[in-house]
Amino acid sequence: MRFAQSLNVLRERSFARYLAAVTISTLGSGMATVALAFAVLEFGGAIDLGIVLLAHEIPIVAFLLLGGLFADHLPRRTILVGTDLVKGAAQLVTATLLFTGTADVWNVALLQTVFGVAGAFSRPATIGLVKEAVSDEHLQEANALVHLSSSVFSIAGPAIGALIVAAGSPALAIAVDALTFFASAAFTASMRLAATVRLASASILGDLRAGWREFVGRTWTVAMVVSFGLFQLTYFPALLVLGPLVAKEQLGGAAAWGAILALGSAGAVVGGMFALRLRFKRPLVASALLILPAGLLLASLAVPLPVILIAFVSFAGGVGFALGDTLWITALQRNVPEHALSRISSFDWFGSVALNPIGYAVIGPLAATIGTSETLAVAAALNIAASIGVTLVPSVRSVQMNATVPGTAGVGETSTSR
Secondary structure (H helix, E strand, O other), X not given: OHHHHHHHHHHOHHHHHHHHHHHHHHHHHHHHHHHHXXXXXXXXXXXXXXXXXXXXXXXXXXXXXXXXXXXXXXXXXXXHHHHHHHHHHHHHHHHHHHHHOOOOHHHHHHHHHHHHHHHHHHHHHHHHHHHHHOOHHHHXXXXXXXXXXXXXXXXXXXXXXXXXXXXXXXXXXXXHHHHHHHHXXXXXXXXXXXXXXXXXXXXXXXXXXXXXXHHXXXXXXXXXXXXXXXXXXXXXXXXXXXXHHHHHHHHOOHHHHHHHHHHHHHHHHHHHHHHHHOOOOOHHHHHHHHOHHHHHHHHXXXXXXXXXXXXXXXXXXXHHHHHXXXXXXXXHHHHOOHHXXXXXXXXXXXXXXXXHHHHHHHHHHHHHHHOHHHHHHHHHHHHHHHHHHHHHOHHHHHOOOOOOOOOOOOOOOOOOOO
């Protein structure tokens, strides 16, 4: 019965439509994650895959703060519809290049750059849009359902993507991903949100400075974001570049890698279900400690352990990611005023991914120099240290989940002229 009560948030129709948008695009993205990696490995190696992933990350770092500024002053729904259309177009052209045999590391990297620019503008808008679409009492349930629903479909995505790759057609998986972005744009465009007043803008630099003051004025946001940055520096480059390489050379190929990713998504389903009801006295401490299995996943790939054990660790990591991320997002939404939420979210994203280009740039050459297993082991140790270290910060330990700040109540979407 308590689980059923957690689903009452679906009666808020705008949120239900947004949830449908996230769900369908996640299915396609899960397929593309596997397909793109193995498509690049067909005409290149680990360094080439690193270049493609780096091309995706650089524009995110470059444009995230601008994306947060736009999302605090323009309709977030409009931003997400537009960025979904751009992402869909980029993936459709990528699939066409692969179908015709004209894909190479540079044209695929260019398209991932376009994709990354769109991502830089969409990411800061998402947290604010969820807050606009639901009442405060259902906020954690809404965040949990976004993770839960996308995780359910992420299970099928990597598995289907691996099957399509094994059949010899990664281009088809990427083409389907393009169509899911177009469908996501349609669902988001159909949301019906009440009007709200946006703050007037004096200048871009002035707005960025104001957002920076909101960000650094909360030491817990700074500490968490620094931790996220170190986490992502050591986790995603190692996992997404060296993981497929280990799978290809030692674990049996795309099918094994797809199973590992799918089990991580299955864990995220379980974590999302926990997040619907679990409450923590110190949500940020819990958020940091819950992602410790991510470092263990890198360590298990370094050995490597048998596929079934790696998949089990991936499952545990999925549980931690879903629950920990829900706690962080909800704490952010409840402790930051609405008018600054997207800008602070953009500083969150920026700090989280700012070091990613460095990671993607060095992970391939470093593995070639000291060895793949050794690189994964170093990344695992640093990753675990970053997650534990942030829990020692007093302000992180003091944040409560039930805080509400002035200016966070109500829903809305349209903006005033600036």
